[in-house]
Amino acid sequence: MGKRISINPVTRLEGHGKIEIFLNDQGDVEDAYFQVTELRGFERFCLGRPVEEMPRIVPNICGVCPTPHNMASTKALDKVYGVEPTVTAKLIRQLQYNAFYVEDHFIHFFFLGGPDFVVGPNADPAERNILGVIQKVGMEIAGKVIEVRKRCRDILRLLGSKAPHPEGGLPGGVSRGITEEERVTIKETADYAVEFAKFALQLFKNVVVRNPEYLDLVLNDAYNLNTYYMGMVDENKCVNFYDGNIRVVNPEGKERALFDPQFYTDHIAEWVEPWTYIRLTYLKVLGWQGLKEGYGSSLYRVGPLARLNASKGMATPEAQAEYEEMYAILGNKPAHNTLAFHWARLIEALQAAEDMQRIAGDPALTSKDIRNMNLRLTKKGIGCVEAARGTLIHHYETDDKGLLTKANLIVATQHNAAPICLSVKKAAQGFIKGGEAKEGLLNMVEMAFRAYDPCLGCATHTLPGTMPFEVVLRDRQGNVVERISRGL
Amino acid sequence: MAPHKATAPFFIMASQKTLVLGLGNTILGDDGIGIRVVREIRKTWAGHPQIELVEASLAGMVLLDVITGFDKVIVVDAIMTADLNPAGFVYELTLDDLGEVLLPYASHALDLKTTIELGKRLGYKMPATVQICAIKIEENTLFTEALTPPVEHVVPILAERLIRELSSLNPS
Numbered sequence: 001m002g003k004r005i006s007i008n009p010v011t012r013l014e015g016h017g018k019i020e021i022f023l024n025d026q027g028d029v030e031d032a033y034f035q036v037t038e039l040r041g042f043e044r045f046c047l048g049r050p051v052e053e054m055p056r057i058v059p060n061i062c063g064v065c066p067t068p069h070n071m072a073s074t075k076a077l078d079k080v081y082g083v084e085p086t087v088t089a090k091l092i093r094q095l096q097y098n099a100f101y102v103e104d105h106f107i108h109f110f111f112l113g114g115p116d117f118v119v120g121p122n123a124d125p126a127e128r129n130i131l132g133v134i135q136k137v138g139m140e141i142a143g144k145v146i147e148v149r150k151r152c153r154d155i156l157r158l159l160g161s162k163a164p165h166p167e168g169g170l171p172g173g174v175s176r177g178i179t180e181e182e183r184v185t186i187k188e189t190a191d192y193a194v195e196f197a198k199f200a201l202q203l204f205k206n207v208v209v210r211n212p213e214y215l216d217l218v219l220n221d222a223y224n225l226n227t228y229y230m231g232m233v234d235e236n237k238c239v240n241f242y243d244g245n246i247r248v249v250n251p252e253g254k255e256r257a258l259f260d261p262q263f264y265t266d267h268i269a270e271w272v273e274p275w276t277y278i279r280l281t282y283l284k285v286l287g288w289q290g291l292k293e294g295y296g297s298s299l300y301r302v303g304p305l306a307r308l309n310a311s312k313g314m315a316t317p318e319a320q321a322e323y324e325e326m327y328a329i330l331g332n333k334p335a336h337n338t339l340a341f342h343w344a345r346l347i348e349a350l351q352a353a354e355d356m357q358r359i360a361g362d363p364a365l366t367s368k369d370i371r372n373m374n375l376r377l378t379k380k381g382i383g384c385v386e387a388a389r390g391t392l393i394h395h396y397e398t399d400d401k402g403l404l405t406k407a408n409l410i411v412a413t414q415h416n417a418a419p420i421c422l423s424v425k426k427a428a429q430g431f432i433k434g435g436e437a438k439e440g441l442l443n444m445v446e447m448a449f450r451a452y453d454p455c456l457g458c459a460t461h462t463l464p465g466t467m468p469f470e471v472v473l474r475d476r477q478g479n480v481v482e483r484i485s486r487g488l
Numbered sequence: 489m490a491p492h493k494a495t496a497p498f499f500i501m502a503s504q505k506t507l508v509l510g511l512g513n514t515i516l517g518d519d520g521i522g523i524r525v526v527r528e529i530r531k532t533w534a535g536h537p538q539i540e541l542v543e544a545s546l547a548g549m550v551l552l553d554v555i556t557g558f559d560k561v562i563v564v565d566a567i568m569t570a571d572l573n574p575a576g577f578v579y580e581l582t583l584d585d586l587g588e589v590l591l592p593y594a595s596h597a598l599d600l601k602t603t604i605e606l607g608k609r610l611g612y613k614m615p616a617t618v619q620i621c622a623i624k625i626e627e628n629t630l631f632t633e634a635l636t637p638p639v640e641h642v643v644p645i646l647a648e649r650l651i652r653e654l655s656s657l658n659p660s
Contacts, residue, residue: 045515045631060515060545107549143610146552153553 021428021445027435032425032445046407051080051381051398054407055169058394061409067100067156068387071242072394074169076383079262080396081171081375088367089173094242095186095359096159097385101241101352102193103152104388105304105345108453109200110145113342116447117208137203148196151189158182173371180366187360193353194318201322201346208343209329218339219330222430223448225423226251226293226336228283228300230415231307232386233258238315239307239351241386247310248283248300251293253334256283261384264393268410280418281410291421299422302390302415303452304344309334314347316354322347338423341451345388377402387412389453413454423448506539507558507615508650511565513545517632518575518625518639522565525621528647529654539654551600552607560617562650563600566639567622574624576638578646581620621646 024030046057055073059066071093078085085093110118110133119132133142159176160168168175178186208214217223233247234240237258248257248267257267269284282288286298293299300306314320326343327333359365379402383394390412397406413420427448510526513519523543530541544554555561567579579585583601600618607614623642635643 040629041631057515060513111549139610146610150553 021424021432023432023435027433029425029428029432032428033421042409043407046404049404051396051402051404052077052171054394054396054404058409065104065387065389065392065412067097067104067160068385068392069394070160070169071097072383072385072387072392074171074383075243075385076381076394076396077169077171079381079383080378080398080402081381082378083172083372083375085173086367086369086372088177088364089370089372090243091359091362091365092159092174092176092178092370095178095356095365096156097242098352098356098359099152099155099189101388102197102349102356103149103156105349105352106145106148106196106200108388109204109342109345109349110142112453113345113450116443116450117204117214117342141203144196144199148193151192155186155189170371171375172373175370177368177370178366183360183366186365187357190353190356190360194350194357197346197350197353198318201350204343204346215329218337218343220430222427222444223338223423223451224336225301225338225419225426227297227419228256229306229309229334230300230302230391231310232261232384232391233311234315236315237312239311239313239348240315241348241352243385246384246391249310249334251297251334251336253309257285261393262382264382264384264395264410268393268415270410270414278414278417281415282418291418291425293419293422299418300415301419301452302386302412303341303388304348305335305338305341306390307386308344308347314351316351316358318354319347319351322350338448338451341453345453389413390415413452416452416454420449420452420454423452504538504559505557506560506562506654507555508539508541508562508654509551509554509564510541510543511546511563513628515631515633516628517630518635519566519628520633521623521625521635521639521643522563524635524643525564525623525646525650528643529651532647533651533654536654549603549606551603552612555604555615556607556612558613558615560619561615563618563620563622564646564650565620565622566625566628568626568628569624574638575626575636576642577624578642579620579622579624581622583618583620585620621650 020033021029022031022033042061046054049057055070055077058069058073061069074093108114115133119136123132159174208218228248228250230246230248232240232244234244237247245258246261246264246267247255250256259267265284267284268281269288270279270281271288272279281300282298283300289296289298291299308314308323308326314323326340326347327335330337330340377398377400379398379400381396385392391410392412393408393410395406395408395410396404399405424445427445431444508526508529510522510524512522512524514523523545526541526543535541540558542554544551546554569579583604586599586601600620604614604618623639623646625636625639627636634640
């Protein structure tokens with residue numbers, strides 16, 4: 001009889017999701033699916049609104065990455081109004097964006113994904129969380145994580161009026177300039193962030209890379225997935241979070257596409273499957289080829305490792321050195337090791353911090369020329385940024401009065417949704433055999449998708465109450481064969 | 489639907505700082521109930537120097553920034569439960585009612601109990617008392633700014649009850 005294993009809800013992830021693992025009669029994994037409850041009616045909700053309201057509305061879609069939504073929305077407005085932001089405005093926007101990256105990436109590593117490594121995937125689940133990390137690495141370091149986060153949030157609050165929900169977002173510029181006094185604080189925060197980023201990378205290398213057991217885990221085939229990769233790059237094809245063209249490379253690293261995000265519909269298509277509400281994406285030119293990796297696949301991944309894979313390098317020197325070291329150790333570029341998303345995340349945080357230093361030192365930062373007012377309604381705008389989790393696209397169209405007639409969003413986790421299913425399946429195949437579903441094994445499966453840092457567009461802010469975590473094994477008739485629970 | 493049984497009014501020491509925190513997402517329908525209740529309180533209540541009203545679309549660790557430094561926090565938020573109570577039912581909860589929490593759901597959606605525990609371990613001043621008014625809702629995945637009728641009905645009732653409680657001061 002075939003069995004079904006459920007992991008519900010998914011721990012340490014934003015939003016509501018469920019994993020279903022189907023076993024065959026031998027008790028080995030046949031298939032795995034990652035199901036998402038989607039938020040509904042967004043387009044309908046937005047229709048008829050003035051398009052300039054969008055930067056204020058979209059941060060509420062997600063309590064985790066409001067800044068990227070706000071930024072993509074603002075850039076879409078630039079296009080809707082046919083206006084190029086001023087030099088100073090771009091610096092300020094990038095400053096805001098980098099501060100968010102630093103904060104978000106560190107929070108993810110230390111609180112979300114890091115516990116798997118720092119405390120250990122086989123540790124007691126009661127320890128394998130942020131409180132366990134604090135125990136293991138010590139109060140001083142935990143305090144530094146909170147401190148770097150606080151300093152970055154202070155910058156976000158300065159520029160966007162409140163973190164994490166930024167307000168404002170104007171076509172052609174920003175609403176608030178920077179003073180020379182603020183520049184000093186910004187530089188101090190940037191320096192602090194660079195030092196902490198270097199420390200975090202050293203910690204990762206000491207704890208993970210130099211530990212043969214962990215390194216084996218990273219290189220393990222159960223956590224390997226051969227896909228295409230997509231990310232935003234600058235004019236030198238180096239990683240850029242805020243602006244640039246989108247570059248796609250194939251599993252061997254050859255450039256497959258390089259396009260202005262305005263033409264995303266020529267390259268990215270959406271696919272509907274009955275078992276999940278999320279619309280899966282794939283490379284249009286290859287057609288939908290199903291859930292498979294490697295040769296013949298049309299799936300691609302986004303996010304930290306994908307960005308590094310899709311680029312020719314990092315845009316800042318210390319991050320570049322770390323990039324080179326990572327690929328040397330992984331032995332391959334592109335690297336297909338899903339757990340290396342965590343490593344790439346730290347390298348990106350370093351680039352974001354170094355870029356903050358560059359911006360803090362730019363004389364134009366404090367100029368009063370923060371807004372280009374030559375607005376001309378074009379009625380269509382596509383704004384694209386790299387959210388921490390991957391490529392994010394906001395597409396708006398309006399009528400002659402600037403009221404929305406269409407809004408389409410492609411969020412990072414959509415791009416990764418199909419690869420997540422595959423990663424879960426592979427991890428499950430590697431660690432669940434003969435129908436055995438022990439606690440540690442289930443966490444190995446969760447590790448596969450936590451690496452993607454997926455954000456399920458959550459309806460956050462409801463009190464979680466109790467968090468039942470139960471795995472139910474059923475036979476083909478639906479009878480319960482076994483229940484495994486934790487936290488109850 | 490009338491709210492759950494009234495609790496005894498709590499008394500606020502003159503030196504005690506209290507936060508009334510309305511949580512929710514106002515573009516996801518009934519999810520925004522917490523913020524709506526706090527807005528309703530603001531409309532009619534004169535305020536008090538030791539009591540702060542905050543509306544926040546926040547969850548998890550970010551709440552550390554909001555609740556640090558207060559002696560008492562009253563959280564008003566939506567809740568989804570598996571029991572048979574109808575939408576609009578108001579639960580009076582404490583942190584202990586929230587169950588085992590050593591498995592954080594996510595760093596950004598850490599539940600309140602773990603967030604407070606984290607704050608304590610890091611040496612921040614965390615509230616000694618947390619009172620939770622949780623209003624049952626049934627749907628929070630549909631984009632809309634409107635509340636459903638049973639939940640809308642609770643807004644003025646709960647606001648009035650909280651104002652009565654906030655207005656009771658223990659002078660000693």
